[in-house]
Amino acid sequence: MSLGFSRYAVQGGDVGSLIASTLATTYDSVAAIHLNLLPSLDRVTSDNPSLSSSEKAAIERAEQRFLTPTTGAALLQSTRPATIGAMVSSSPLALLAWIGEKFLEWPDDPISLDELLTNVSLYWFTETMPRCIYTYRGTFINGHQYSFPPFKQPFGFSWFMRELAPGPKNIVEKKGDLVFYRQHEQGGHFAALERPTEFLQDVEDFLAVAWPRDG
Numbered sequence: 001m002s003l004g005f006s007r008y009a010v011q012g013g014d015v016g017s018l019i020a021s022t023l024a025t026t027y028d029s030v031a032a033i034h035l036n037l038l039p040s041l042d043r044v045t046s047d048n049p050s051l052s053s054s055e056k057a058a059i060e061r062a063e064q065r066f067l068t069p070t071t072g073a074a075l076l077q078s079t080r081p082a083t084i085g086a087m088v089s090s091s092p093l094a095l096l097a098w099i100g101e102k103f104l105e106w107p108d109d110p111i112s113l114d115e116l117l118t119n120v121s122l123y124w125f126t127e128t129m130p131r132c133i134y135t136y137r138g139t140f141i142n143g144h145q146y147s148f149p150p151f152k153q154p155f156g157f158s159w160f161m162r163e164l165a166p167g168p169k170n171i172v173e174k175k176g177d178l179v180f181y182r183q184h185e186q187g188g189h190f191a192a193l194e195r196p197t198e199f200l201q202d203v204e205d206f207l208a209v210a211w212p213r214d215g
Helices: 015-026 053-065 067-079 081-088 092-105 113-126 129-136 169-175 196-210
Strands: 008-012 030-035 151-162 176-188
Touching (some): 008 015, 008 196, 015 030, 015 129, 015 151, 053 151, 053 176, 067 129, 081 092, 081 129, 092 113, 113 129, 151 196
Parallel strands (some): 008 030, 151 176
């Protein structure tokens, strides 16, 4: 608002989905919300009869590879942000280890060494990683992830099917006025980095529906 915009759209993935959801459920100035990871997503299992074969495969892959270790990392950052912050700020190698393992395990296609080191350098030289971790603080309450009420604004979702948390349409549409939904066979947790062209196209297509220029 301090930039002079009375209305704006928000987009988020990972912890950005928490920030975007907080904005959308708190401020009427948010005109539309697009996510590529949904906070407080209902538990989805691969035996749901409404799922397609590709959706079942994506969910099974997430269950086998990601959900337990990923939840562990999120719980640590949510409940012990100061401890993790002190650890990752102790040396560039510690920061590389914390970020690097995610870049090795979470994408669909490998992230290049240059991209990894660029991300680590951005956090290290700006000394911002400890503060960034604090955005996770309180996202898990009594062991359960904080739940947001349904969105009142037009809502869009992109599921890059190598994402850590599955996002089938029949679950996502419970979270608000879903006016845009798209699945991508390729792309994982770092969708904007892994598939920038598809990611940008999704956001533009969503805004064309949710918040047209003459609207």
